[in-house]
Amino acid sequence: MSDARSEILIRIRAALGPDPAPVEVPRAYRTAGDLAPGSPEAIDLLEDRLLDYKAHVRRVSADELPAAIAQAVADLGAEGPVVVPDGLDPAWLTGLADVVADSRTAPRSNAELDAAAAVVTAARVAIADTGTIVLDGEPDQGRRAISLVPDAHVCVVRADQVVQTVPEAVRLLAEHPARPQTWVSGPSATSDIELSRVEGVHGPRTLHVLLVV
């Protein structure tokens, strides 16, 4: 018996016949939106979509950011430290009392993450049309586990990171396709019971987005 790999490839070639006709892919779809990246309209749209997913959204200036982060964490009323990726700008964290850093080389255990009150991260890009924030694991966003296990995620998005459409974001992300990506559109949710959406299952039940404008 030949090995599975060659046998499957032989079956495929036999099924396709000698020269399968090449296929042209029409790409008449939009690869950019009408709204300029970072424009006030793009930010408005993003906020609208995020609110629709029952995320909390707040616009702040760069100066207000540290206090806004502290406020978002305080509003949770949860016990435990705040986890941050070790590449996060320390100036953002001045309003927080109990911060623990996590990195690929010095990771926190799952139990530690589970005991945290919240996680604070930056983001790579945000898509206004769909209310999506993408994290790509760089040092200001951290390991995938840290934005997953804590029950609340405070995510900081800069205005210039907001694009309107999915293709704009994908093309940006395609520059580093091998980075582990997490696309987040609102808090975790399920539609499994009678197809009605309920927020809050296994991922963070609270998503707090701070838009730095």
Next chain:
Amino acid sequence: MSTFLGIPRRREADDEPFGPLPHPHEPLRWGESFPRAAKAALGNTQLRRNLAHATTTIRDKRARVVAEVPDWEALRDAGSAVKQQVLAELPELLARLEQSVTERGGVVHWARDADEANRIVAQIAEAKGADEVVKIKSMATQEIGLNEALAARGIAAIETDLAELIVQLADDMPSHFLVPAIHRNRTEIRDIFLARMAGAPADLSDAPRELATAAREHLRRKFLSAKVAVSGANFGVADTGTVAVVESEGNGRMCLTLPETLVTVMGIEKLVPTFTDLEVFLQLLPRSSTGERMNPYTSLWTGVTPGDGPQEFHLILLDNGRTKVLEDEVGRAALHCIRCSACLNVCPVYERVGGHAYGSVYPGPIGAILTPQLTGPSGAQSAGHDDPNASLPFASTLCGACYEVCPVKIDIPSILVDLRARAVDADRGRLVDPVAAAMKAASWAMSDAGRFAGAERAAALTHRVGGKDHVVRRLPYPGSLWTGSRDLPVPASRSFRRWWADRKESE
């Protein structure tokens, strides 16, 4: 060659009012033939009510978010063409995927059939000393009967998707791609949790939020301690080796991120050539599937990332009948499917009979074309009369609604007609010639929209062929598969397609 799927599993005690379905020997061929199963399902009022409620909800949501996208048709055209391109270049793309995954520290396996895939998963789990694996809902692993195969080797597979957990706890079978427990309402789900889920609070109500919270508590410890996870894949990018999984609850992220070892079972057709192709599918899939602008979570990973996520990644490329489907130039379009389930939600037949009547993990319109091709003797032949799956292509009114919503434009009605003709050919020896000739003529008429419309009008004109009560009691095979168990209304003076078209115009 026939594809035999999964291995037998005995049900435990019949002490609960759940799990009316014993787990099948073959996930793609179980239960009675469609007409018989459909008749039984039609008598279940609760089921019909649950389904009607759920499918109406999701249809409306989908229509709203699709209408919002100005270039939706252009996206469908691109999605359809990319999938055609994938099949045309499949050997090269698979080799490229294998190379890119391997370069990034992943291990690629190839599996000709269900047994081979199941064996690979079991061996990996055993090598890790795991007697338990956490699972993300995946059609591919249902298709191969992975949970039963692992159980036979002493490994428990824990479903972590809420609906899949409901199905697993009830010892039931899934009835929908996206929402496997779509046939259960909230009260039934509460009852299942109370009876079968360890640690469920005694005062659990049927509020969806409470039910979701109960599932969260139940699974949390498993996630935090699991050593091995098993997933499917929505897309695999040949160029970069990136694998994508879309989900809602975060159970997927838990499985894809926390365990040390990740095993992904991916059908060989799930490829896309380039990373940029994801921009098409990540727009088409969520809006078609849950009717959301974007699903809550999408994970993309490429091989192994040192220090982040599983440090051992296995990708199993699964054939299991797909190369048979590929043999047929018309039928192979079934392999374009991205499992969004939009065609199930709009199908008037699915809405009335539910997923179980199709006797396969792939129900609904796509199931009616995919299942018989995956399990038939070869892509271009039907197993004929003796195979319950041969009746599946008849489980449709050919109304065309599935084609209209399909994000990758699979022409399901045409493929159904093609498969009907094959079913007739397979039985030719056993049929008297005039019947075969009639059915060939019917399939000739149905294979072209214009001809079919003409034939329908002709049928309407002669609708006195039925009895006084306007009911046709028997049709020749394969029509008899339907009329054997249910009466077929005489073609109405206004055909279903005409009615559908009128209704849409008046909307």
